[in-house]
Amino acid sequence: MSKIEHIASYPRKPQVLFGIEQGEILTRPKPFLKWAGGKDRLFHQLQQCLPTELDQVQNYYEPFLGSGAVFFNLVQDFSFRNITLSDINEELILVYKVIQNNVGELMQIIDQYKNRYSKLSNIDKEKFYYEMRNSYNIQRFNINHRKYSDIWIPRAAQMIFLNKTCYNGLYRQNMRGEFNVPFGKNYNPVIYNQTNMELIAKLLNDVEIKTTDFESILNAVKDNSFIYLDPPYRPITKTANFTDYYKLGFTEKDNERLMESLNILNKRKIKFMLNNSFPLNDNYLAEYYTDYKVSVITANRMMSSISDRRCKVSEVVVTNY
Ligand SMILES: C[S@@+](CC[C@H](N)C(=O)[O-])C[C@H]1O[C@@H](n2cnc3c(N)ncnc32)[C@H](O)[C@@H]1O
Numbered sequence: 001m002s003k004i005e006h007i008a009s010y011p012r013k014p015q016v017l018f019g020i021e022q023g024e025i026l027t028r029p030k031p032f033l034k035w036a037g038g039k040d041r042l043f044h045q046l047q048q049c050l051p052t053e054l055d056q057v058q059n060y061y062e063p064f065l066g067s068g069a070v071f072f073n074l075v076q077d078f079s080f081r082n083i084t085l086s087d088i089n090e091e092l093i094l095v096y097k098v099i100q101n102n103v104g105e106l107m108q109i110i111d112q113y114k115n116r117y118s119k120l121s122n123i124d125k126e127k128f129y130y131e132m133r134n135s136y137n138i139q140r141f142n143i144n145h146r147k148y149s150d151i152w153i154p155r156a157a158q159m160i161f162l163n164k165t166c167y168n169g170l171y172r173q174n175m176r177g178e179f180n181v182p183f184g185k186n187y188n189p190v191i192y193n194q195t196n197m198e199l200i201a202k203l204l205n206d207v208e209i210k211t212t213d214f215e216s217i218l219n220a221v222k223d224n225s226f227i228y229l230d231p232p233y234r235p236i237t238k239t240a241n242f243t244d245y246y247k248l249g250f251t252e253k254d255n256e257r258l259m260e261s262l263n264i265l266n267k268r269k270i271k272f273m274l275n276n277s278f279p280l281n282d283n284y285l286a287e288y289y290t291d292y293k294v295s296v297i298t299a300n301r302m303m304s305s306i307s308d309r310r311c312k313v314s315e316v317v318v319t320n321y
Helices: 040-049 069-074 090-118 122-142 152-165 194-203 214-219 252-267 284-288
Strands: 004-006 059-062 082-087 208-211 225-229 271-277 293-302 310-319
Touching (some): 040 069, 040 271, 040 293, 059 069, 090 122, 090 152, 090 208, 122 152, 214 252, 225 252
Parallel strands (some): 059 082, 059 225, 225 271
Antiparallel strands (some): 271 310, 293 310
16 A cells, blocks of 8 residues: 555534534535435545546546535535436435425425424324334335436425434335334424525536446546545444445445446546545455555544444545545
8 A cells, every 4th residue: 555644634513413503504505414424524634635636627426425425515616517426225316306306396395394393292203203204115115216206206305304303314224125214303303404405406407316336337437537435334343234324235245346446447547536444354455455545534423333422433535646
């Protein structure tokens, strides 16, 4: 490995609710979902690892989109001609597409949920949450994820509502594809910010958004591109696993496929930046990323396998420039 660099972390902002403070006036869009491994608070550290000539790059790809924190930050400072955002989670991509196409109707439906929820007692709020979760799971059989239609709009509204009221903003499905995260005891959540949603809808106007595995995206990358990759992290404890995001998990085989695709892109001189966990139990950096530069950053992460505590953990940023 050529070099390991430590990037300084900055003091955290005070009391932020899902990235947006109550009543905050926004001029720059922010992630509208809370997502496991979301990078909004880490962006200032990641920024220091970006390639210097990013303003010359025409195409931007983000194939592990999640809440899109890096995309939202980057598009404000760089004017990429083509942007491709993707994720394997079809329910997540459904929400992005609804914001792109029907943001007004989406906000109206969320407002109805919000108004009903805000008038309930705490016990009834919990009931409301489980009823919505149940309806969201039953509805999945009526959705054709390959064909945009009006019934996507209430589904996206439910997904955003559940995301802001479930435990810790997790999106977890069981093997049957049911969303199974418990109530988060969020009795007064900020479900969305109208200005933010409208800014995001504008931003997504000319963006290509796809539900797909990362490999098909990486195989089709054009010249003069930059790719930001944030795959599900390798487990950092023996009990942690890859399955926090998606019912099928992210396996060792997936990591190998990823490394192979990146090596091909590297030969084509296409620049990429990848995040992953700091290796504690294995030596994957030496195995997979010997030829690349590795920087270490620090993050506050929820260690669900240990307790509800947030801990400071090291993470790595791998770049090929
Ligand atoms: C660490 S999260 C990304 C977080 C994102 N950077 C953010 O700021 O919110 C990893 C994402 O990879 C997605 N994912 C998992 N397996 C995938 C695959 N094989 N292809 C594409 N995306 C995948 C998950 O659905 C999840 O949204």
